[in-house]
Amino acid sequence: MPDDIGKKLVAAMKDPNNLESQESIAxxxxxxxxxxxxxxxxxxxxxxxxxxxxxxxxxxxxxxxxK
Numbered sequence: 539m540p541d542d543i544g545k546k547l548v549a550a551m552k553d554p555n556n557l558e559s560q561e562s563i564a565x566x567x568x569x570x571x572x573x574x575x576x577x578x579x580x581x582x583x584x585x586x587x588x589x590x591x592x593x594x595x596x597x598x599x600x601x602x603x604x605k
Contacts, residue, residue: 543590543593543594543597543598544590546559546597547559547563547590547593550562550563551563559593559597561596562593562596562597563593565592565596566589566592566593566595566596567589569588569592570585570588570589570592573585573588591603
């Protein structure tokens with residue numbers, strides 16, 4: 539299994555039948571969708587960054603802001 543979070547995300551998106559990261563994707567997608575629909579976004583890149591950070595948080599259990 540890839541250690542890099544980006545590789546895990548790509549692998550999970552390419553193979554939706556692999557259940558290993560699907561829960562993290564679902565949670566990140568739900569929270570990102572709520573944020574994007576709230577009208578608080580000022581630029582599209584904030585939405586993608588938020589999704590990536592949330593996915594990382596759900597996969598690793600660590601706060602991505604502590605990098």
